[in-house]
Amino acid sequence: MVDLKAQYEKLGSEIDAAIKNVLNSTAFIKGPEVGLFEKELQKYLGVNYVIPCGNGTDALQISMMALGLKPGDEVITTNFTFIATVEVVALLGLKLVLVDPDPFTYNISLEEIKKAISPRTRAIVPVHLFGQCADMEGIMKITGEHGIYVIEDTAQATGAEYIFSDGNRKKAGTIGTIGTTSFFPSKNLGCYGDGGALFTNDEMLAKKMRSIANHGMKIKYHHDDIGVNSRLDTIQAAVLNVKLKYLDRFNSARKAVADFYDEALAGCNSIILPERSGFSSHIFHQYTIRIKNGLRDELKKYLESVKIPSMIYYPEPLHVQNAFRYLGYADNDFPVTSMLCNEVLSLPMHPDMEQEQLDYITLNILKFFEKQ
Numbered sequence: 102m103v104d105l106k107a108q109y110e111k112l113g114s115e116i117d118a119a120i121k122n123v124l125n126s127t128a129f130i131k132g133p134e135v136g137l138f139e140k141e142l143q144k145y146l147g148v149n150y151v152i153p154c155g156n157g158t159d160a161l162q163i164s165m166m167a168l169g170l171k172p173g174d175e176v177i178t179t180n181f182t183f184i185a186t187v188e189v190v191a192l193l194g195l196k197l198v199l200v201d202p203d204p205f206t207y208n209i210s211l212e213e214i215k216k217a218i219s220p221r222t223r224a225i226v227p228v229h230l231f232g233q234c235a236d237m238e239g240i241m242k243i244t245g246e247h248g249i250y251v252i253e254d255t256a257q258a259t260g261a262e263y264i265f266s267d268g269n270r271k272k273a274g275t276i277g278t279i280g281t282t283s284f285f286p287s288k289n290l291g292c293y294g295d296g297g298a299l300f301t302n303d304e305m306l307a308k309k310m311r312s313i314a315n316h317g318m319k320i321k322y323h324h325d326d327i328g329v330n331s332r333l334d335t336i337q338a339a340v341l342n343v344k345l346k347y348l349d350r351f352n353s354a355r356k357a358v359a360d361f362y363d364e365a366l367a368g369c370n371s372i373i374l375p376e377r378s379g380f381s382s383h384i385f386h387q388y389t390i391r392i393k394n395g396l397r398d399e400l401k402k403y404l405e406s407v408k409i410p411s412m413i414y415y416p417e418p419l420h421v422q423n424a425f426r427y428l429g430y431a432d433n434d435f436p437v438t439s440m441l442c443n444e445v446l447s448l449p450m451h452p453d454m455e456q457e458q459l460d461y462i463t464l465n466i467l468k469f470f471e472k473q
């Protein structure tokens with residue numbers, strides 16, 4: 102699905118030197134590379150503050166702690182996302198309100214958000230799923246009217262750009278109240294272990310989040326907030342400083358792969374291609390198609406038999422997971438999410454894919470449907 106080895110072969114000497122540098126300095130926590138990464142990512146994103154932390158899940162938790170969300174406050178998010186997005190809502194005792202996504206872009210549906218807003222809604226967490234931004238202009242408009250915070254989960258879309266109706270462009274994660282991301286190795290900007298970050302333009306919030314990520318202290322051994330221990334290791338920051346320079350190039354290479362898939366699979370009636378919304382660039386963290394007529398699992402098995410990996414992101418809606426049964430939703434409450442879980446299939450996607458691989462994958466997919 103991803104080829105981290107090919108990427109390491111390309112950047113290996115630069116990354117080795119960066120890691121060696123940290124080993125020589127022994128500043129493993131809060132070393133200078135962390136501060137440098139913060140500055141570089143701020144510049145790249147065009148945002149005032151970047152606060153690195155331990156991982157993308159922590160970033161989400163820290164954002165909600167910094168906003169002072171209290172047990173019982175309602176947080177709206179999509180039912181079609183990775184578990185991390187909702188886990189922290191539950192951990193903090195907040196009330197999780199799930200909504201269906203759009204069936205073609207897979208991103209949270211603005212219409213469904215509107216229906217779910219109540220007087221107790223305090224935050225909305227749009228997830229920029231598979232590398233494409235949710236409808237941020239629409240979301241900012243309704244949340245602005247209601248005084249609701251927006252936390253953008255940018256874990257799958259670091260580097261994607263939202264395009265406003267006036268043509269203005271902003272990087273994913275810099276539009277809402279807070280943006281969060283993950284540097285898990287397989288993300289578009291990944292390190293060699295766990296890592297994450299928060300973004301904001303609000304100085305007070307930035308200070309609060311920085312404090313919470315480091316045991317609630319601004320001054321050593323003086324604790325103003327109840328915090329957590331969540332920092333980005335210096336070695337991971339050193340890796341990210343190298344990789345950030347290549348992010349746009351890697352994202353363009355992913356888009357070229359997606360363009361090829363789009364074209365090669367366009368004629369097949371059993372496949373619904375991923376829709377590209379007019380208001381976002383797409384950096385294709387995943388290239389995810391929908392397979393009609395109940396053939397998804399059979400196709401997946403066939404691909405396995407010819408040694409082509411594929412993945413189902415995500416196989417089960419959150420509301421039917423045992424851990425979230427307590428929410429009390431009925432099985433058929435989210436028809437779009439349930440349909441997507443039965444139809445989606447993600448194909449191999451990374452910046453180092455070769456034409457030969459792409460031909461082999463697409464020809465085999467088409468061959469499978471010819472036999473039906």
Ligand SMILES: *Cc1c(COP(=O)(O)O)cnc(C)c1O
Nearest residue numbers: 156157158183185186256283285
């Ligand atoms: C990966 C991911 C996260 C969590 O990131 P970690 O660094 O693994 O904690 C959160 N949200 C989404 C949408 C993700 O894909």
